Amino acid sequence: MSNQFQRDLVALVPKLRRFAFSLTCNAADGDDLVQSACEKALRNRDQFQAGSRLDSWMYRIVQTAWLDDMRKRKVRGPSVDPDDIELGDEGRGASLPEDRMMLASVTTAMASLPDPQRVVLSLVAIEGLSYKEAADVLEVPVGTVMSRLSRAREALLPHLGISRGGRQ
Amino acid sequence: MRTVMDKDHLAAFADGELSPEEAAKVVMHLADNPQDQAYVDELYAANEALARAFSAPLQEPVPEAIREAIMGKAATNVVFFRPKPKLALALGGLAASVAVAAVLLTGLSGGPQSTGIALGPLAAIDPVAGVLNTGVSGALVQLPDGRTSMVLATFGMPDGRYCREFEVVDIAGGRVDYAVGCRAGETWTIEATIAEAAVEDLGQGFVTASGDEANLLTQFLERGGAPVMLDAAAEADVISKGWSDR
Numbered sequence: 001m002s003n004q005f006q007r008d009l010v011a012l013v014p015k016l017r018r019f020a021f022s023l024t025c026n027a028a029d030g031d032d033l034v035q036s037a038c039e040k041a042l043r044n045r046d047q048f049q050a051g052s053r054l055d056s057w058m059y060r061i062v063q064t065a066w067l068d069d070m071r072k073r074k075v076r077g078p079s080v081d082p083d084d085i086e087l088g089d090e091g092r093g094a095s096l097p098e099d100r101m102m103l104a105s106v107t108t109a110m111a112s113l114p115d116p117q118r119v120v121l122s123l124v125a126i127e128g129l130s131y132k133e134a135a136d137v138l139e140v141p142v143g144t145v146m147s148r149l150s151r152a153r154e155a156l157l158p159h160l161g162i163s164r165g166g167r168q
Numbered sequence: 169m170r171t172v173m174d175k176d177h178l179a180a181f182a183d184g185e186l187s188p189e190e191a192a193k194v195v196m197h198l199a200d201n202p203q204d205q206a207y208v209d210e211l212y213a214a215n216e217a218l219a220r221a222f223s224a225p226l227q228e229p230v231p232e233a234i235r236e237a238i239m240g241k242a243a244t245n246v247v248f249f250r251p252k253p254k255l256a257l258a259l260g261g262l263a264a265s266v267a268v269a270a271v272l273l274t275g276l277s278g279g280p281q282s283t284g285i286a287l288g289p290l291a292a293i294d295p296v297a298g299v300l301n302t303g304v305s306g307a308l309v310q311l312p313d314g315r316t317s318m319v320l321a322t323f324g325m326p327d328g329r330y331c332r333e334f335e336v337v338d339i340a341g342g343r344v345d346y347a348v349g350c351r352a353g354e355t356w357t358i359e360a361t362i363a364e365a366a367v368e369d370l371g372q373g374f375v376t377a378s379g380d381e382a383n384l385l386t387q388f389l390e391r392g393g394a395p396v397m398l399d400a401a402a403e404a405d406v407i408s409k410g411w412s413d414r
Contacts, residue, residue: 010235015226017225017234022221027225034234110221130183131185150176153211160214
């Protein structure tokens with residue numbers, strides 16, 4: 001059953017888990033999302049165009065699956081229970097207490113963003129996609145990516161404890 | 169924060185979206201506008217904080233359930249753990265291809281004593297203790313007896329200790345020993361070892377017979393809860409502190 005498509009998919013899993021973790025802000029939910037997305041990708045592998053980017057295709061499937069799941073749960077607005085928010089690797093990668101607090105505040109602030117803003121911020125700031133690549137994944141204009149990114153940062157920056165000035 | 173230049177343009181600069189010419193103009197603008205520089209710094213810091221906050225999955229093995237969902241159940245004895253810098257692992261069947269079955273896993277299974285790396289505390293003068301004290305993951309160390317050693321990964325354990333997974337390659341003997349050494353007080357103690365036959369792989373180093381040592385050592389490391397693999401910076405930090413900050 002193994003073939004190149006499956007092997008490429010396995011190789012992408014760490015990045016997909018990071019993306020899903022940043023959307024759900026919970027590692028277990030993120031893994032469920034990745035598994036569901038991979039199963040969906042395998043069912044629809046005929047739709048993947050050889051020569052195109054598998055990572056972009058998978059990011060789209062993950063974010064679509066996440067939004068579908070959110071709709072099924074009829075969750076609106078802030079969608080993550082603060083008690084379920086996890087600090088990646090339980091914060092042990094961050095050696096100083098203030099460093100851990102900062103990472104915790106990042107995760108909490110991310111969870112508070114509206115879903116479309118969270119997706120864009122994750123694709124650009126965490127996954128390192130260009131605006132054009134993020135727009136392709138989300139099938140929206142580049143201008144929409146920029147406006148969502150701008151609003152996400154306006155909401156996020158004041159909560160990170162790294163702001164050096166007052167709000168505009 | 170109020171800025172002189174449009175914030176979206178500054179964000180595009182921070183995100184690497186501008187052409188070299190446009191970016192150069194922004195750089196010159198920032199030199200004269202410290203408040204805009206502060207905003208760009210803030211964007212950089214936010215991007216870095218976001219990347220760090222969600223980076224854990226990049227340092228973890230692919231969960232078995234996800235691998236199984238992709239590759240199918242039959243492939244689950246093929247264990248991808250993490251890149252081993254020097255060894256190319258042959259991914260063959262487990263039982264049929266284990267050439268040297270000297271598996272010693274404390275608390276998991278018994279077996280004959282390996283003659284390569286013995287279980288128990290290491291003497292401070294043992295060269296392997298030196299490797300565990302100061303070796304950086306992925307760096308090859310020549311031992312006085314001609315063998316080579318390399319730390320493969322460093323873990324923070326749920327019980328507060330540090331453990332290091334490492335290999336010792338005996339080229340002359342055609343043997344690779346994998347082991348887990350854990351720090352207790354001032355002493356490293358070998359808690360698990362696996363010995364495998366190694367065959368030369370035409371300039372690619374050595375290939376182990378089964379490739380299953382990662383699976384067994386992972387089981388061992390995870391027996392008391394999920395360990396956290398240290399990244400390079402965290403590992404360097406704890407080495408510099410003499411393994412004393414937990």
